[in-house]
Amino acid sequence: MPVVKAEFNPRYEALICLLRASEALWNASRIFFAQWRLGPSQFNVLKILHDAPDGCTQAELSRALLVHRSNITGLLNRLEKRKLLERRDSKTDRRAYRVVLTAAGRRLVRRTLPHYHRAALAVWGRLSEKRVRQIVSEFGQVSRDAEQAVRPFSNQPKHART
């Protein structure tokens, strides 16, 4: 199977390891949520709306999920087609919608959530609380350093003219 040669650089290995772990978690959650015909991102949307009594605008959703505005459009279209949520015109901003769960959407989240928490515990249960706290604090730093390391490039013009 493995065609990837070792690099004898433990930090390089850690990078790969982290990415693999997150891929495994993502895949697992994809399989998990397929029970309810949901993708992980769809679940996230529903969960956020469930916690927001007055709904959200799409821009708020995109910030909460750390994804681009344009991504939210399609995500909501698919969920709206299934009548799990709806877009209502905002009373105060005629550019925006307020996105709210339907009763069916709310029921679905309530049914799903306990299963989800059980699964999360199964995944992390072996790590001690102490280790878990360490991970939380270290990874914040790693994330920030990643953004930092790449900042010199991130505002450069894409590539002038093709």
Next chain:
Amino acid sequence: MPVVKAEFNPRYEALICLLRASEALWNASRIFFAQWRLGPSQFNVLKILHDAPDGCTQAELSRALLVHRSNITGLLNRLEKRKLLERRDSKTDRRAYRVVLTAAGRRLVRRTLPHYHRAALAVWGRLSEKRVRQIVSEFGQVSRDAEQAVRPFSNQPKHART
């Protein structure tokens, strides 16, 4: 990778933290490789081929990258169009190709790699080697537990009829 609000459960928080970190790393690497007009996955393909003197079959690539066969097709098409690699008929299996880097592909990888290693160090440099080793060993377990937790569902029929 359900990235949802805090639940007053440290393990739950760790999950979110890990996923955020891996997202940050993935985004950073997307920005990083854009310098050479490469996506992260494209770079991975080139890197693997660079380490495989006799090339790979597409199936080998898909196993090394943990992605589906069908995904490799498009990935290679884009790279082949740019003459960074080519598909040669396999001498021993008429179903398969041997995918190999062109001279240009090889040059690109060699130019890129040192920058990449520098960046990886910038990201992980704050963590001690000891901590990095811990992470590597623990995350293997977390990944396995994630797969395990989800196994009951993973062989179930997709979903009969929508």
Next chain:
DNA sequence: CAGAGATTGTTTATGAGTCAACAATTTATA
């Protein structure tokens, strides 16, 4: 050897993400 079964790569359909550009609208400022 014949045939059953597995594997290889492609296609098609779908989901999820990026970015850039746009019209409509709000907000801030000069």
Next chain:
DNA sequence: TATAAATTGTTGACTCATAAACAATCTCTG
């Protein structure tokens, strides 16, 4: 107040991922 600047949601073009179904081919087994 008029206008410049920022924000909102959509679209279109692109990348990257999955799954299912297919033809061609290899491999194993009776």
